[in-house]
Amino acid sequence: MSKRNRKRELPPVPEALPASAVDAHTHLDACGAKTPEEVRAAVDRAAAAGVGRVVTVADDIASAQWAVEAATWDDRVFAAVALHPTRTKDFTDDDRRVLEELVQHPRVVAVGETGLDYYWDFSPPEPQQEAFRWHIDLAKRSGKPLMIHDRDAHQDVxxxxxxxxxxxxxVLHCFSGDAEFARACVDAGYVxxxxxxxxxxxAGPLREAAQLVPLEQMVVETDAPFLTPHPFRGQPNEPYCVNYTLRDLAELRGVTLEELVVATTATAERLFGLDQV
Incomplete structure (x- = not known):
């Protein structure tokens, strides 16, 4: 197979994990799973790899509405709703009203992804920060976890x-900081x-951070269809690929795969209240 064709191929579905894992952040619609049948097929592939539940995350209002609906199609799917920081330049009162309604849905387990992104210039820092503050308040009023997108904005976050x-x-989704930032987040009680x-x-500094975060403050995710784990970097990603990340992190931390899976699943259950939905 040519290198170009390989980049279009999904990685193989790996051997199932020794216990059930949670993909704490994915985008099923962006993965191409947009109908009930496609969503079930995606989570069936995840289940075959030992990934029993997924949180599908919105980045705009339309995807927020879709995520909530998709979470009613299959009991293994949960939703998070917010407006992505790169889209906050056009955050309207109508958008806020929609999110206020959606967050009350029982299948919504987090307010996210919100936060700050200083890498892209789609939205200036000021509206990003204003929207972030609004989402923080929404999370507190709804009693649901705050799921943060943080890119090149650690200290402002x-x-x-x-x-x-x-x-x-x-929870800081797709954690991107070094050991010092990880310690600050852990000390603050964040996941x-x-x-x-x-x-x-x-990714030496990030791998160092992944070694020191206590398991009771650690979850794993794919952010699919992006950020496919080694050794399939650059290929399409799906929730089942969290299996590969867990295997790599277990080796990095010097623990058994089962220990890491059980611990991160327990953290995800506490964080999102998955057993209460």
């Missing part, structure tokens, strides 16, 4: 959380969610 008063439960980027061999 921590500052705004401190200024607003963080919700009881906070760190590690994606395929933590398996990349050139």
């Amino acid at each position: 921590l500052r705004i959380l401190a200024e607003e008063g963080a919700p009881e439960k906070v 760190c969610s590690f994606a395929g980027t933590a398996t990349f061999r050139n």
Whole structure:
């Protein structure tokens, strides 16, 4: 197979994990799973690899509405709703009203992904920060965890959380910081969610961070269809690929695969209240 064709191929579905895992952050619609049949097929593939539940996450209002509906199609799917920080330049009162309604749905387990993204220039920092503060308040009012997107904005994320008063439960999705930032998040009581980027061999500071976060404050995710873990970096991603990230992180941390799966699943259950939905 040519290198170009390989980049279009999904990685093979790996041997099932020794216990059931949770993909704490994925985008099923962006993976191409948009109908009930396609969603079930995607989570069936995940289940075959030992990934029993997934949280599908919105980045705009239309995807938020879709995510909530998709979470009613299969008991293994849960939803998170918010407006992605790169889209906040056009955050309207109507958008806020829709999110206020959607977050009350019992299948919604988090407010996210919200936060700050200073890498892209689609939205200036000011509307991003204003929207982030609004989502923090929404999470506190709804009693649901805050799921944070943080790209090149570590210190402003921590500052705004401190200024607003963080919700009881906070998770930094696709954790991208170093050991120092990880310690600050752990000390604040936040959960760190590690994606395929933590398996990349050139991500030394991130891998160091993944070694020190306590298991009771650690979950794993795919952020599919992006960030496919090593050794399939660059290929399409799906929820079943969290299996590969767990295997790599278990070796990195020097624990058994079962220990890591059981611990991160327990953290995800506590964080999102999965057993109460």
